[in-house]
Amino acid sequence: xxxxxxxxxxxxxxxxxxxxxxxxxGHLDPxxxxxxxxxxxxxxxxxxxxxxxxxxxxxPMLAQIFATxxxxxxxxxxxxxxxxxxxxxxxxxxxxxxxxxxxVFVGLPQLAASVAALVAFLGLWRFLARSETxxxxxxxxxxxxxxxxxxxxxxxxYALGWALGAGCVGAAGALLAMYFYVFPDVGGTFALLxxxxxxxxxxxxxPATLAAxxxxxxxxxxxxxxxxxxxxxxxxxxxxxxxxxxxxQGLFGRW
Amino acid sequence: MVKRxxxxxxLAAVLVFPAVFTLPFPRHVxxxxxxxxxxxxxxNILAGYCGQIxxxxxxxxxxxxxxxxxxxxxxxxxxxxxxxxxxxxxxVFSQAVAFPVFRLRGHYFAIATIAVxxxxxxLVINWDWAGxxxxxxxxxxxPDSLWNFQFHESKALYYYVALGLLLLGLAVTRWLExxxxxxxFRAVREDQQAAASLGVNVARExxxxxxxxxxxxxxGGTFYAQYIFFIDPESVLSLSLSILICLVAVLxxxxxxxxxxxGAAVLVPLSEYTRVWLGGTGRALDVVIYGALIxxxxxxxxxxxxxxxxxLGRGRRG
Numbered sequence: 001x002x003x004x005x006x007x008x009x010x011x012x013x014x015x016x017x018x019x020x021x022x023x024x025x026g027h028l029d030p031x032x033x034x035x036x037x038x039x040x041x042x043x044x045x046x047x048x049x050x051x052x053x054x055x056x057x058x059x060p061m062l063a064q065i066f067a068t069x070x071x072x073x074x075x076x077x078x079x080x081x082x083x084x085x086x087x088x089x090x091x092x093x094x095x096x097x098x099x100x101x102x103x104v105f106v107g108l109p110q111l112a113a114s115v116a117a118l119v120a121f122l123g124l125w126r127f128l129a130r131s132e133t134x135x136x137x138x139x140x141x142x143x144x145x146x147x148x149x150x151x152x153x154x155x156x157x158y159a160l161g162w163a164l165g166a167g168c169v170g171a172a173g174a175l176l177a178m179y180f181y182v183f184p185d186v187g188g189t190f191a192l193l194x195x196x197x198x199x200x201x202x203x204x205x206x207p208a209t210l211a212a213x214x215x216x217x218x219x220x221x222x223x224x225x226x227x228x229x230x231x232x233x234x235x236x237x238x239x240x241x242x243x244x245x246x247x248x249q250g251l252f253g254r255w
Numbered sequence: 256m257v258k259r260x261x262x263x264x265x266l267a268a269v270l271v272f273p274a275v276f277t278l279p280f281p282r283h284v285x286x287x288x289x290x291x292x293x294x295x296x297x298x299n300i301l302a303g304y305c306g307q308i309x310x311x312x313x314x315x316x317x318x319x320x321x322x323x324x325x326x327x328x329x330x331x332x333x334x335x336x337x338x339x340x341x342x343x344x345x346x347v348f349s350q351a352v353a354f355p356v357f358r359l360r361g362h363y364f365a366i367a368t369i370a371v372x373x374x375x376x377x378l379v380i381n382w383d384w385a386g387x388x389x390x391x392x393x394x395x396x397x398p399d400s401l402w403n404f405q406f407h408e409s410k411a412l413y414y415y416v417a418l419g420l421l422l423l424g425l426a427v428t429r430w431l432e433x434x435x436x437x438x439x440f441r442a443v444r445e446d447q448q449a450a451a452s453l454g455v456n457v458a459r460e461x462x463x464x465x466x467x468x469x470x471x472x473x474x475g476g477t478f479y480a481q482y483i484f485f486i487d488p489e490s491v492l493s494l495s496l497s498i499l500i501c502l503v504a505v506l507x508x509x510x511x512x513x514x515x516x517x518g519a520a521v522l523v524p525l526s527e528y529t530r531v532w533l534g535g536t537g538r539a540l541d542v543v544i545y546g547a548l549i550x551x552x553x554x555x556x557x558x559x560x561x562x563x564x565x566x567l568g569r570g571r572r573g
Contacts, residue, residue: 003362004362004363004365004366052550052554055554056553056554056557059553059557060557061308061361061362062302062308062505062509062553062557063553063554063557064362064553065308065310065362065365066501066502066505066549066550066552066553066557067549067550067553067554069498069549070546070547070548070549070550070551070552070553071546071550072546073498073542073545073546073549074543074545074546074547074549074550075546076542076546077539077540077542077543077545077546078543078546080539080542081539081540081543188494192366192369192370192373195366195369196366196370199363199366199367203363228381230377230380230381231377231378231381233373233377234373234374234377234378237370237371237373237374238374240367240370241352241355241356241367241370241371241374242355244355244356244358244359244367245354245355245358248358248359248363
């Protein structure tokens with residue numbers, strides 16, 4: 001959509017809090033809270049578009065960057081204000097422990113999260129490529145005016161794009177809450193990895209993002225194994241810069 | 256003429272300020288205004304005039320702070336030599352990172368600069384010789400001396416050094432505004448392809464802009480280290496510092512000479528006083544207000560306070 005949401009990590013953080021509070025107050029397992037988080041975040045994305053993004057779409061790029069940046073700062077500090085800086089953990093989720101896949105042990109929550117992510121990827125890809133709404137969404141991303149001339153309600157498409165993106169984050173947050181602690185700053189690293197992954201694959205390209213995600217994951221793990229765990233993200237970002245030097249549009253992107 | 260008199264009066268007022276206000280706190284607020292003003296002025300050269308929105312300027316600030324501090328602590332050099340070395344190193348580093356990041360535009364450029372910032376911060380956190388995550392102290396030397404760049408008795412000398420940094424940044428910006436390169440920068444900002452078609456060497460102008468911006472930012476980093484006496488990756492290399500630098504410029508008005516100064520003059524007292532009143536609660540209410548403020552500016556007045564003043568001025572006349 002040609003707008004980067006710098007509050008993406010904060011959306012993730014909010015989704016994790018939704019899952020956490022669903023567990024702490026309503027005794028709902030993160031798996032059951034997943035639809036709740038998806039709905040809550042989709043609503044937040046929709047509201048963000050109508051309350052904020054719409055007003056800067058035609059404005060200078062700087063305004064677009066700072067609108068979402070301001071939102072990120074606001075949400076993060078807001079979470080700290082409301083819930084404090086304590087690390088919170090969902091205890092004993094339904095999925096715990098690990099399973100052996102041959103000689104490899106995999107944490108069950110992580111495995112569930114990967115499967116869910118793959119399902120979400122497939123669903124999103126099919127939706128964007130096959131359904132009429134999905135095609136209209138892509139058209140809006142490619143050229144807003146041309147799409148509007150073809151009768152696409154671009155305002156609705158943008159709102160849908162934001163709701164969809166935020167909804168996916170909602171799912172990710174609920175799954176992540178099963179095995180990762182929740183605190184106001186949790187989004188930062190994940191969001192930066194997400195931007196780099198998308199930029200590495202090529203913007204607006206779902207399968208390429210999946211491939212880039214695998215690349216980033218492998219680089220992260222092997223950098224942690226072969227060099228030092230502390231610098232694994234630095235290696236991922238360095239790789240990103242190296243690839244950008246060679247292909248600014250990303251590995252599979254068209255410019 | 257009126258404008259010139261007003262500027263001279265403002266300069267005179269700023270120069271006598273430490274003689275009138277002898278308490279440390281008002282002086283500290285002014286020093287911070289000058290420091291953040293000078294950082295925002297430096298950022299503005301790259302982002303405001305050349306249109307390349309960097310969200311990694313803390314890297315240059317950190318290079319300035321770490322170079323001088325390590326030279327003082329490990330080699331016993333004077334911080335002034337460290338300041339020059341830090342600025343030189345920041346310029347060299349900026350030229351190296353410029354190759355990959357300038358291949359990107361717009362939002363993607365901004366993301367790449369964040370990535371550069373994260374790389375440097377991660378590496379310094381894991382670099383034990385440079386203090387790692389624990390940071391480094393500037394060794395205290397008595398008595399006060401200009402050679403050691405340490406003034407414990409009074410903040411007045413810090414005040415004038417910080418003011419000097421700000422004036423240097425403003426002078427460079429003013430010179431750029433009128434020079435050929437200033438016009439090239441703005442041409443690149445408005446439309447890269449059009450600028451290139453008219454014979455502007457886009458890549459070279461961007462490299463120039465980031466070099467000037469990085470060098471000026473690094474000077475501020477050395478000043479910060481000598482003023483606070485302690486640096487660590489979180490305070491001089493973090494993303495939040497990068498954002499703060501941009502925020503000052505954005506609030507005042509990007510791409511204008513005085514915008515960053517106005518932004519600093521509004522934001523720094525606001526943050527210092529809200530921190531005094533609200534910061535102690537540990538609940539970050541001041542930061543909540545900050546975030547809301549950024550969104551409001553982005554939506555209502557992307558041209559910043561300077562733009563708002565210009566619009567009001569035009570409204571009165573027209």
